[in-house]
């Protein structure tokens with residue numbers, strides 16, 4: 047990657063004048079396989095990393111840019127604080143605004159992660175309950191498969207303030223958007239029972255576990271029709287793995303991590319807050335000097351800390367610009383490949399995919415052979431550890447409660463209750479998935495069953 051270590055920007059973390067640094071290679075000459083391998087040479091070569099979804103990945107050229115920013119701060123903190131930091135953060139926000147098609151720069155804040163973004167939105171809901179904007183007993187709707195930490199946040203901020211929480215029970219395996227829409231409509235009806243108002247809907251764009259792409263635009267439209275006050279889309283996985291156009295989706299609040307599928311180092315996310323009366327009352331939970339100056343500015347200084355992850359967005363754009371088709375090209379190829387690998391695994395194991403390909407992004411759920419006997423979340427976690435420790439395969443596993451009426455034998459035989467969530471990112475090779483296929487075959491051939499785990 048030698049040609050990409052640019053001396054001209056060694057002193058400023060990437061670019062000097064607020065413009066995207068010039069690409070070093072013409073777009074007609076896309077990054078080669080060898081260059082991709084070099085960009086991710088810091089990954090442990092002995093491990094099949096097919097779990098980009100959990101923690102993302104960051105190429106060496108972006109890590110180098112991050113280090114330059116950190117050094118620039120440490121070299122002369124005063125100069126950095128007074129002259130460099132805010133213009134550079136603004137530059138990152140401008141790039142994100144373009145990327146997500148926000149109407150106004152004031153609608154885009156950079157925060158640490160989706161968890162922080164959720165806290166910002168839910169803290170606001172909590173104030174609305176305690177200050178009388180929302181009535182005690184008014185409902186907040188969330189998906190049953192909302193991310194665990196976000197669910198806890200909803201309980202901590204909203205239920206405690208008097209909100210009534212309703213979960214939308216999504217079917218899994220799932221075969222169509224209509225199944226999701228149907229359950230969502232039922233949940234809204236329940237929310238509106240007894241004259242209650244539904245004040246907030248928290249909707250995932252891509253659920254984490256099991257991973258399914260949710261028709262957020264349609265659900266947001268339904269919320270508007272049904273008089274739901276606010277819609278918050280938790281799109282932690284979205285940017286870089288599905289198309290994101292916040293104006294088209296139409297939600298009030300929308301967050302996505304940039305460190306999952308967008309090659310930023312941990313940790314940085316954006317929070318889009320549509321211009322409306324509510325958005326002006328949002329505050330960062332960490333209060334500092336900029337309190338009251340609007341969320342983007344509040345978020346741009348939450349005390350002395352390392353802001354470098356937020357500053358490398360231009361370098362990430364450079365990296366992405368080296369791929370044919372940019373981020374759309376990356377997304378498309380990841381999707382095609384993850385579907386191909388998912389089908390290969392399902393065929394090899396005699397199982398099936400958890401959703402049709404059009405309901406998945408760069409991750410897909412694949413059923414595990416029932417004879418492994420995954421009969422609880424604990425079992426799923428233990429098999430995940432086993433695959434990591436014994437077979438050097440990193441992949442998360444989902445335990446799915448059998449559907450009503452489905453009988454599961456003690457040895458789990460035939461019924462699929464465990465699913466792997468496989469990811470595909472630019473650094474993955476087919477061999478990674480073969481390693482998983484063979485590991486599971488070995489477990490099956492050895493007669494492994496979760497009942498063998500010490501209790």
Ligand SMILES: Cc1ncc(COP(=O)(O)O)c(C=O)c1O
Pocket residue numbers: 099100159160161162192193195196250252253254280281282283303
């Ligand atoms: C749907 C969803 N929401 C929120 C999060 C939390 O992201 P973070 O840990 O970066 O805050 C995740 C993480 O995987 C997620 O999948």
